[in-house]
Amino acid sequence: MIIKEYIVRSKGRKNVEEEEIFNHPDKNYEIHVLTGFRSGVFVIRPEEGEEVPNDEMEGIVISDYADWELDETIDGWYQNITVVPDKGVEMSEEEKDAILEDIEEAEEGYLSFMLDRGWDTLETNYTILYGIDVEIREVGPGAKPPDPKKVLLRVIQGRAWDFREYLNDHADDSLWADREFMLELIKSLLPIGSWIEPLNRIFDHASDSLKTDREFMLEAVRNTGYALEFASDTFKADRELVLEAVKTKGGALKYASDTLKADRELVLEAIREDGRALKFASDTLKADREVMIEAVRNDGTVLSDASDTLKADREVVIEAVKKWAQALQYASDTLKADREVVLEAVKTEGYALQFASDTFKADRELVLEAVRNNGYALQYASEELQNDPELKKLAEDRTILW
Secondary structure, three states: OOEEEEEEEEOOOOOEEEEEEEEOOOOOEEEEEEEEEEEEEEEEOOOOOOOOOOOOOOOEEHHHOOOEEEEEEEEEEEEEEEEEEOOOOOOOHHHHHHHHHHHHOOOOOHHHHHHHOOOEEEEEEEEEOOOEEEEEEEEOOOOOOOOHHHHHHHHHHHOHHHHHHHHHHHOOHHHHHOHHHHHHHHHHHHHHOHHHOHHHHHHHHOOHHHHOOHHHHHHHHHHOHHHHHHOOHHHHOOHHHHHHHHHHOHHHHHHOOHHHHOOHHHHHHHHHHOHHHHHHOOHHHHOOHHHHHHHHHHOHHHHHHOOHHHHOOHHHHHHHHHHOHHHHHHOOHHHHOOHHHHHHHHHHOHHHHHHOOHHHHOOHHHHHHHHHHOHHHHHHOOHHHHOOHHHHHHHHHOOOOO
16 A cells, blocks of 8 residues: 655744643643754654645644654754643742753753653644645555655755755765756755855865866856856856856856956846946956946945046936935045935935035935935934924934834
């Protein structure tokens, strides 16, 4: 008989809670221990009438099922122990604190402390707080064995921060030269975030044959341009490959050859994806007016690195403050005294009034526009306008956090 098992893995981080409830025959209270884990894996065998686990579920109470088992929980990151008096029993906070102090200060840990003193585990409950990933596995005579690579990828997604160690223990070395597997590995780890430096870990182990495989590297940079960092110098000078990289991550321009950093079309592609990529372009292109306009349209903060000439360019500065009002602080003194430029800035974010000239801080119409955007902007107006009853009333109605 073939039975279906549902392998339920938590998605994301800090997503699993374990609740242990302890009781004692001679005590009139229970001890509840709530432990948070970064992730967990469970096996569920739903019985008739029970909801079948599926990927669409926002979360799941594992222990609501009659037939389940824990596969593993990974990396406990918090713990909270509470004393729960039996029904009808009253306990002071001081009594509870004294009990908790004994438990929390036990050198052998809470579990050994409890069991050594006659406490029993009444029940253990597990909850996945949000997103789950479900794999259906058939077991029994005649069941089709799962694809080991797919299983491995699912496990890795659930324990992304230590996947390298997991692979070292469980994966065959041939996988590091398996193009399909390695590309899936890159894709699966992209949503996790840069905090685990996933690409470093992948390319540390990738076989030399893959690192010199142009088609593999082309697919890798199409998934994330930052894979270009681990390419050979030959590929970093490969225009098609680098162009694909900067289309997905403009900052990948950092790893391109010097020749391509001076390629106007390629640099424009990079800054359209991420304006901040301009800092990796050649000096000639950094001083290029059209290139700078394209960059500040994407990210106004780029104006901070512009030349004095471009900081004094009216069109460049207006485009910058439309995207990020605080870019006004990097404009030339002449443009800080340009009414149209300042008006654009305060329309975008009232706080930009702080970077305007004193003349405009006393300009009622301009201050009114700033306060309409954000009431807190009034603090940067002239003293006279700060005491203007109409502006004060408007500021109270329009106070938002910066």
